[in-house]
Amino acid sequence: MTVADAMPVTALTNLKDNYDEFEDWGEKDNVSVTQLPVSTDLCPTLKDSFTDDSIAQEARDAYADGWPVSRIHQELDLPCQRGNNTCEYCEKVSRIDPDGMDLLVGNHVQAYNPAYIEDRVIFLDEDAFERFYETIRNPIQKAQEFIDTLDDFPFDEARRPEIGETEKRERALNRLEEIGLEPENHTDLTGELHAKAPLLAYAIYGAEKLDNGLKYIELPENRTAVFDSLHPTNEDTPTIWLLDPPDLSGAKAVIGLDATPCIPKWEYILGENFNHYRLLDDDRRNQYLNEQGYDFIQVNSHAWAAQGGNLSIPKCEAYLREVDQEHGKRLDLITSKAILGRKDDVEGLEDRELGDLWNRDMQLGDLRGKNELKDSELLVVLGTPSRSDDFYKHLTALLGESAERIDGTEGTYLSFGNEVADEILETTRRGGAFQAAMRAGREDDAEATVYIATGMVPDWLETTKVGHRRTRGDFDACPTTREDSDRIVIETLREEDAISGREVSRRTGLAKSTAVDALNRLRDEGLVEKRGKGRGTKWYSQGVKGANIAGNVNFERVADIRLKNYIWESRPFLDPVIPRREPPDGPEDRYPDWMRDVQRRLEERKLDEQLKQSQRGTQ
Numbered sequence: 001m002t003v004a005d006a007m008p009v010t011a012l013t014n015l016k017d018n019y020d021e022f023e024d025w026g027e028k029d030n031v032s033v034t035q036l037p038v039s040t041d042l043c044p045t046l047k048d049s050f051t052d053d054s055i056a057q058e059a060r061d062a063y064a065d066g067w068p069v070s071r072i073h074q075e076l077d078l079p080c081q082r083g084n085n086t087c088e089y090c091e092k093v094s095r096i097d098p099d100g101m102d103l104l105v106g107n108h109v110q111a112y113n114p115a116y117i118e119d120r121v122i123f124l125d126e127d128a129f130e131r132f133y134e135t136i137r138n139p140i141q142k143a144q145e146f147i148d149t150l151d152d153f154p155f156d157e158a159r160r161p162e163i164g165e166t167e168k169r170e171r172a173l174n175r176l177e178e179i180g181l182e183p184e185n186h187t188d189l190t191g192e193l194h195a196k197a198p199l200l201a202y203a204i205y206g207a208e209k210l211d212n213g214l215k216y217i218e219l220p221e222n223r224t225a226v227f228d229s230l231h232p233t234n235e236d237t238p239t240i241w242l243l244d245p246p247d248l249s250g251a252k253a254v255i256g257l258d259a260t261p262c263i264p265k266w267e268y269i270l271g272e273n274f275n276h277y278r279l280l281d282d283d284r285r286n287q288y289l290n291e292q293g294y295d296f297i298q299v300n301s302h303a304w305a306a307q308g309g310n311l312s313i314p315k316c317e318a319y320l321r322e323v324d325q326e327h328g329k330r331l332d333l334i335t336s337k338a339i340l341g342r343k344d345d346v347e348g349l350e351d352r353e354l355g356d357l358w359n360r361d362m363q364l365g366d367l368r369g370k371n372e373l374k375d376s377e378l379l380v381v382l383g384t385p386s387r388s389d390d391f392y393k394h395l396t397a398l399l400g401e402s403a404e405r406i407d408g409t410e411g412t413y414l415s416f417g418n419e420v421a422d423e424i425l426e427t428t429r430r431g432g433a434f435q436a437a438m439r440a441g442r443e444d445d446a447e448a449t450v451y452i453a454t455g456m457v458p459d460w461l462e463t464t465k466v467g468h469r470r471t472r473g474d475f476d477a478c479p480t481t482r483e484d485s486d487r488i489v490i491e492t493l494r495e496e497d498a499i500s501g502r503e504v505s506r507r508t509g510l511a512k513s514t515a516v517d518a519l520n521r522l523r524d525e526g527l528v529e530k531r532g533k534g535r536g537t538k539w540y541s542q543g544v545k546g547a548n549i550a551g552n553v554n555f556e557r558v559a560d561i562r563l564k565n566y567i568w569e570s571r572p573f574l575d576p577v578i579p580r581r582e583p584p585d586g587p588e589d590r591y592p593d594w595m596r597d598v599q600r601r602l603e604e605r606k607l608d609e610q611l612k613q614s615q616r617g618t619q
Helices: 016-029 054-064 069-075 088-095 108-112 139-147 166-179 183-189 197-206 263-270 282-291 313-327 389-398 419-437 484-493 501-508 512-524 563-569 593-618
Strands: 009-013 033-035 103-107 121-125 133-137 215-219 223-227 239-243 253-257 295-300 331-335 358-363 378-382 449-453 528-531 538-541
Touching: 009 016, 009 108, 016 033, 016 103, 054 069, 069 183, 103 108, 108 121, 133 139, 139 197, 166 197, 197 215, 197 223, 197 239, 223 389, 239 389, 253 263, 263 419, 313 331, 313 378, 313 449, 378 419, 389 419, 419 449, 484 501, 484 512, 501 512, 512 528
Parallel strands: 009 103, 009 121, 033 103, 121 253, 295 449, 331 358, 331 378, 378 449
Antiparallel strands: 133 239, 215 223, 223 239, 528 538
16 A cells, blocks of 8 residues: 555455455555456446347357457447446446556456556556466367458368478468457457457467477467367367466556465566565564464375365364364364265265364365455365366466476375476465465454365475374374274264173174174274173273264374475475575665655655644744
């Protein structure tokens, strides 16, 4: 807000819920705040208000095909602008003064509007990279629709050029550049084809093969495209990944704020010469979190990717039951959709009542800025976000690098043999787990205890590790879960202090050998004691009443281990993923010209105010 008091600022964030925070800060610091309008919230045509109007449907289709909202309103006879109608969205846009001093607040996608960028300081809240690329399905079909509108074009079909067609391909690329690759070059086709169809055709004809087989091309205006096979199969729909970052060159400056930054992504958006500073070193970050009342407890050291069905439901249940018993109150939960979707109905486990183990929940993934659990004081994070190998390969390819999983690497030790790919992997997994953990305790005076069931936490984060220590330094608070027979026997023993194996078999309906096997496993845990011989043998409860019915869980702290060092030493390269960049000593080197200009203006304003007060005092 200090900068916004001295020069025009545009703040772009990923959630509308965050707009209110900027307005609160603006009111506190006496800065005017204007929310940038969102077309799908305000335009009656795009909101489906005119369901029976064919032009309205054409407009919605054009919007889905990537045509700019302004172009749709200019080129089509929209019902929201007919007669005396006034489009609320257009009206609000017309009232915005991009040259004024109001703080403009919007979403990352609004960076594509030059009016909100030119001669302003741009503030990007969190990593916006994934807002600036899209996956376009059936690109050949979309490119073909555009090629069919052209005369005297070298190719009749939108297809990859064959060997020997180099000259023909060059003529096609030159022709596409001549007629234009941007939507504004083809306004007569608004709504009739995909807005990026010319760009898709250019990518199909011009892409070159990377070492891992993906096709890659650098497109005009700092854009790139990547694809695999464009021939349809039974399993997959052909797709082109298109990275189309906004042009921020007209901004006075761009400031990014990111707690878990992926440097290659930021470099692509901001340019390689941007300055990266960490406000706090590792010790001070942990000190800050401790002062804020956070207590992070790690219950295992496995990668435990939440996607792809990797999470064991019985083990998740065991962790949740132990936390519930440890604290005696309902917890909040962040985990995979697969676990959350089974809250009330787990196939084969209907009697486990998982829905009773937590209160509120969120799905692992893109949690940046989401505050639904900000008042939570007891949170459990089960697993870490991860993506398929293809995701990391394609995303790395968009940045011009070729990556392929190294054979034999998986889980904690997964590597793609490429620093860019491995950094994307690490910030997705470790950064994603940390972002999930930080959803709790965000309100003033809140103190949060956060249980984290994954080893994929940032290396600098200090956590209390609990459980059974295992080989090579790894650990797990629940190395084994209960078999169904164990659960049934525990329930029976809770009703009796001493009972025979035969009686356990009768009450549970288990075969005597199965019942005895279960009793022996419980004895190995120290939950029951066997006394007597022959028919006089009795099994005595020694803690069954408080036993976790889902698994053998131990929340005792494990000794300090070198697990993280072991993991890092096993990686194919030893350079830190995010290098530490110390800020320069002198203010003239540390701050760019625009920031020193802000400081100068604030000093002048302060001196003017002091002078006015002095003059009023002498009158």
